[in-house]
Amino acid sequence: MQSIVSIKNLSKTYESGHQALHSVNLDIQSGEILALLGPNGAGKTTLISIICGIVSPTNGTVKVDGFDIISDYRKSRELIGLVPQELTLGAFDTVWNTINFSRGLFGKPKDHAYLEQLLKDLSLWDKKSNELRTLSGGMKRRVLIAKALSHEPRILFLDEPTAGVDVELRKDMWAIVEKLRQSGVTIILTTHYIEEAEEIADRVGVISDGKLLLVEDKHDLMQKLGKKQLIIELKEPVSELPESLASYDLELSKEGNLLTYTYDTKGEGTGITALLQAINDADSLALKDLQTTQSSLEEIFVNLVHSEDDV
Amino acid sequence: MNIHAVKAIYKFEMLRAWKTLFQSLASPVISTALYFVVFGSAIGSRIENIEGVSYGLFIVPGLTMLSVLTQSVANASFGIFFPKFTGSIYEVLSAPISSFEILIGYVGAAATKSLLIGLIILLTASFFVDLRIAHPVWMIAFLVLTCLSFSLFGFIIGLWAGNFEKLQVIPLLVITPLVFLGGSFYSVSMLPPFWQTVTLFNPVLYLVSGFRWSFFEVSDVSVGISLTMIVVFLVTCLGIVSWMFRTGYRLKQ
Numbered sequence: 050m051q052s053i054v055s056i057k058n059l060s061k062t063y064e065s066g067h068q069a070l071h072s073v074n075l076d077i078q079s080g081e082i083l084a085l086l087g088p089n090g091a092g093k094t095t096l097i098s099i100i101c102g103i104v105s106p107t108n109g110t111v112k113v114d115g116f117d118i119i120s121d122y123r124k125s126r127e128l129i130g131l132v133p134q135e136l137t138l139g140a141f142d143t144v145w146n147t148i149n150f151s152r153g154l155f156g157k158p159k160d161h162a163y164l165e166q167l168l169k170d171l172s173l174w175d176k177k178s179n180e181l182r183t184l185s186g187g188m189k190r191r192v193l194i195a196k197a198l199s200h201e202p203r204i205l206f207l208d209e210p211t212a213g214v215d216v217e218l219r220k221d222m223w224a225i226v227e228k229l230r231q232s233g234v235t236i237i238l239t240t241h242y243i244e245e246a247e248e249i250a251d252r253v254g255v256i257s258d259g260k261l262l263l264v265e266d267k268h269d270l271m272q273k274l275g276k277k278q279l280i281i282e283l284k285e286p287v288s289e290l291p292e293s294l295a296s297y298d299l300e301l302s303k304e305g306n307l308l309t310y311t312y313d314t315k316g317e318g319t320g321i322t323a324l325l326q327a328i329n330d331a332d333s334l335a336l337k338d339l340q341t342t343q344s345s346l347e348e349i350f351v352n353l354v355h356s357e358d359d360v
Numbered sequence: 361m362n363i364h365a366v367k368a369i370y371k372f373e374m375l376r377a378w379k380t381l382f383q384s385l386a387s388p389v390i391s392t393a394l395y396f397v398v399f400g401s402a403i404g405s406r407i408e409n410i411e412g413v414s415y416g417l418f419i420v421p422g423l424t425m426l427s428v429l430t431q432s433v434a435n436a437s438f439g440i441f442f443p444k445f446t447g448s449i450y451e452v453l454s455a456p457i458s459s460f461e462i463l464i465g466y467v468g469a470a471a472t473k474s475l476l477i478g479l480i481i482l483l484t485a486s487f488f489v490d491l492r493i494a495h496p497v498w499m500i501a502f503l504v505l506t507c508l509s510f511s512l513f514g515f516i517i518g519l520w521a522g523n524f525e526k527l528q529v530i531p532l533l534v535i536t537p538l539v540f541l542g543g544s545f546y547s548v549s550m551l552p553p554f555w556q557t558v559t560l561f562n563p564v565l566y567l568v569s570g571f572r573w574s575f576f577e578v579s580d581v582s583v584g585i586s587l588t589m590i591v592v593f594l595v596t597c598l599g600i601v602s603w604m605f606r607t608g609y610r611l612k613q
Contacts, residue, residue: 101450101454102453102454103450103453103454103612104612105608105612122456123362123456123457123458124456125456126454126455126456127456129454131450131451131454133447133450135447137446137447137448137450138446138448139442139443139446139448140446141376141379142372142375146372146375149368150368150369150371150372151451152364152368153364153365153367153368153369153371154364154365154368154369154451154452154455154457155364155365155455155456156362156364156365156455156456156457157364158364196451
């Protein structure tokens, strides 16, 4: 896939002396959904703000579809839509006026049909004449999306799009994002909801303390860094494990009826067959049931950020 | 040039005035009428003609300038401050638009609004006095230049202000006193010599004097100096705004 956003050695130090980004390198592929995960203050919003032109970089370069964000800012910005984290809207403008304003701002001529369809897609059409201050938080969030899409961008940045919204609206947002992806829009979203990244992203980037720790295909990441566990339920509880199972990484539950075997999915052999054989050979153990569990993206994320902190 | 963007900002700002059309128009008309009643009729009837011009007529240019200056500063400062305050300025900063285009949109709209108010005040004044304009082209030129330069000044205040209090400080504590002490309601020659010299440091004197000349061909300072001072003020404001945009002052981090 072709890279639509290319970030090289991007650093940002604010006037206060706080270094928000440390030499970030990132290539975002055309048409993908990239989720940037990170705790609060990790540098996610700073990264997005620099790409969109709101914050000036200290060092490094960013190119959007080959256009430098500083020397070719007009061409690069035309391609980008931004949904900010905060509900930053005027108060007395109507929905219709504000999206027309956004479209004009990005250099596009009026297009009533497109904007009408956009509002209908976002369930805002019946609110088109409402003043922004009269809308609920969820509706305001939709208006921000409508504004970001009003100029038909090829790249959409969603900064914490579902922060503070209810479950129903969150699901609606995910549906909107999926629809946009199908229309070819590249989507970069920042979030600290792991569930969100797990649900909709193609790739996941993890940012912590201004450093991009990794960017991986979501499934590869879960496979590479994820640990699996085999939980073995015994017919009869035991107080201790036989000597023949000492070489396996096994944990016996307090009740003595559950054995948890943790194995690495990266390894060529999981050791499950040999373990089951050893259990079968042990006279004191009898199998009742088996199940496997896999670590979630959240556990992977926590492990990554913590191991970085330890370093 | 991103014409659509300039139009979008201009139209959006003009729409804001349209929504409060009654206040926008009624306020200058009522205050002008009151000034004429108080200064023109009640007090003016006891004041001698100034350089051959009746007092009621003499205050028309100053009265117009008073409203035009305060409206230019108020419109332009609020126009850029409010998006900063709500955070919606992010959209302008992330749009494919140059600083100059942003300026044309916001300052152009603010200047248009104050120009219209200036013309409405003159129209209102014509109901009270026998208004005559010796140099209509120069009158419009002075008015437009004043609207533009003080809208630029207001834009600077809007960028600088971090809260509503600061937004009000300059218009209340600087603009209004300068206008009142700039010969809006009197000829500087009526002041004692010391205060005449002090007044020469007031930029508003040159605006009012030049503007008054275009009506009655009487002025406190020569027209050339008036024009030069307005242009100097305009260029200074442009320089400050340009620096603010270049450094991202109070806009970008």
